[in-house]
Amino acid sequence: MELPTIHDLDELADLVEQVRGREHLYVRWSEGPDADLSGDGGGDQSSRDSLTGVTLPGLSANPLDVEQWWEDRPIRLWVARRLYDYRHLRDLRGPGVRPWVLAGDERGRGPDNEPLVRCRRPIAWVSERALRQCEEAVQAQHSPEWGPLHRVD
Template sequence: MSAIRSLDELAGLMADRKGLYVRWSLGPEADLPAVASRDDLTGVCLPGLSASSLDVEPWWGGRPLRLWAARRLYDYAHLPHVKDPRVRPWLLTGEENGRGPDNEPLVGEVEPVGWIDRAVIDEATREIGRQRGRWGPLDRSPREDREHPA
């Protein structure tokens, strides 16, 4: 599988097509045999892979796709620290089968597009750091255990 190596490359893909998702996991080889996620809290098997949509919402207006992509990546960049250091983001397309317990899309009929290189996550973190607002990752680990992306 090829790799997306910059935030600009990812934004370009987003401009060219709708229906892209980011999944943080061990990758397609681990996910595609079952095409299901499991809710960490309850253990319930979910009808699709938990993913984050990269489709831009209308309220975003003409703001940069690069910043939208940075936000979407940064929100979950803590997962390798919380779940497993081998967890990486990858890009996919598919059909939404429903919503998970955090209102995240559950994607089936998955087609992998490419890995998202660590350099893109680092770039996204820097982009978020330049913003005036206060954004943080969607990290639910206890405060004393939190490790935020560097």
């Protein structure tokens, strides 16, 4: 499936702002829609719990929707931390795994309380440049107590 690419963090923040309140956007770290969706875009759309092997009723993804409590803080920082939180998945899940944005509907919650979604529409890949900008935006907050959500043995 041919997808456009979001080239920078501002472009992604603009997208989130444009659809705010009209549809739900998520970021998924995987090999992409071709690997996650069947040819008709419907398909199984399931993930697997890495601890137990249980098939989950949707694609594990992270919401890009801005919560009300965020108030008038920059959407750019909101989006940056949503991508930064799970950047370790690229290395953990192997070659070809990268983030992509989708519009979807929540079907449940996974074992880490992540949304399990049914993709209605793949939107775009997220570029390496945008990921670097996410890291820079988060690090610019100088929070010694905050970092990516990565389990370490």
